[in-house]
C-alpha cells in the first residue's frame with residue numbers, strides 16, 4: 637500500500653465502527669505490514685509532518701488494527717508496533733488540549749482534549765494479550781487511533797472552529813477561514 641490508499645474525510649467509512657479480529661492470522665499480519673508501508677509513504681510526501689500512527693479503517697479496511705510508531709522523535713526510525721482490538725481500560729488525569737493532526741484530514745490540525753495517561757489492552761501480532769500504560773503524546777495517539785476504530789475522527793471532538801488550523805507549505809499554522817472550518821467540522 638501507498639499514501640494513495642489512505643482515505644480522507646468526508647469518506648463515510650471513516651465514521652463506521654471497525655470489526656473486532658477473532659483470530660490473528662497471516663492476512664492480518666499482511667494488513668499491518670501494508671498499513672506501515674502506507675504510513676511511511678505518506679510521511680515521505682509530507683515535508684513538515686510525520687506519521688505517528690494509522691488505523692486500518694484509514695486504508696478502507698474496517699478492522700480493529702492500529703499501527704503506532706515506536707519512536708516519535710526520530711523520523712529516520714520507521715518501525716511501528718501493531719495493536720489488535722485495542723481498548724482503553726482506564727483513562728487518568730485531567731484532560732489536556734493539544735494540536736492534533738490525522739492522515740485522513742489533509743492539512744488541517746485541531747486542538748483536542750485527551751487524557752494524559754491511558755491503560756491499554758490489545759492483542760499483539762502473535763495473538764497474545766498485552767497490556768501497557770501510555771503517557772503524554774503516546775497516550776494521545778492511542779486515544780486518537782482507538783477513536784478511529786470506533787468511527788470517530790479528531791474533528792468530531794471539536795465544536796469550536798477557532799480550534800482548527802491549516803498547516804501551510806511553510807510549516808506554519810494559520811487560522812482556518814470560517815467556510816473551510818465549517819466543511820472540516822461537517823460530520824460524515
Ligand SMILES: [Zn+2]
Pocket residue numbers: 737738739740780784
Ligand atoms: Zn487519524
